[in-house]
Amino acid sequence: MTATLPVLYSFRRCPYAMRARLALQVSGLQYELREVSLKSKPAGLLTASPKSTVPVLVLPNGEVIDESLDIMRWALVQNDPDGWLNAGSLQDMCTLIAGNDGAFKHALDRYKYPNRYLLESGGDAKSFALGQRLKAASWLAGLESRLTNGWLYGPKPSLADMATLPFVRQFAHTDAAWFAAQRWPQLQASLARFEASALFESVMGKHMPWQPAI
Secondary structure, eight states: OOOOEEEEEEEEOOOOHHHHHHHHHHTTTEEEEEEOOOTTTOHHHHHHOOTOOOOOOOTTSEEEEOOOHHHHHHHHHHTTOOOOGSSSSSSHHHHHHHHHHIIHHHHHHHHHHHGGGGGHTOOHHHHHHHHHHHHHHHHHHHHHHSSSSSSSSSSSSSHHHHHHHHHHHHHHSSHHHHHHSSOHHHHHHHHHHHHHHHHHHHHOOOOOOOOOOO
């Protein structure tokens, strides 16, 4: 049977999948959400995208979009009621997002999961994690300096805010007390608004792993 709605393969806690869901939700587009068990990925996901990581969006015409930022931009090109794409220069926003997805994410992974990088840490996971936290914190301090008017590009959320906040959230929850103690009042307030928003709540519902109909 041919799908009549876009199908999104997602994983609730994945920040890449989270930002894809945020854009799809704010666009108002209807889509079918398929929550994925990372231990038992469905054949549909593996067939659609060789890299087999979420998020993956399969359009009704068979086109596959398997990069989270591309999913965001696709959804917002269809409908962008809150003006996320127009809040600032698209090129500048994409450059900022590239910093999030590059050096910051590299340090974040090693801060949050130091035991996965024992070869890099030389066996001292704790010191390694703290060093990576400092690297990530340097990038976050740059966000703090930009948040002079509530959000990164002014008084309203932008593509850059919604593409980066799921990762800021992951960093903050790794050691919530440490994050709260930093002199980042604008970043902390931005994250708090994000987590308290109806939009965030709407994409964070829990779902059982999707299974194909028998």
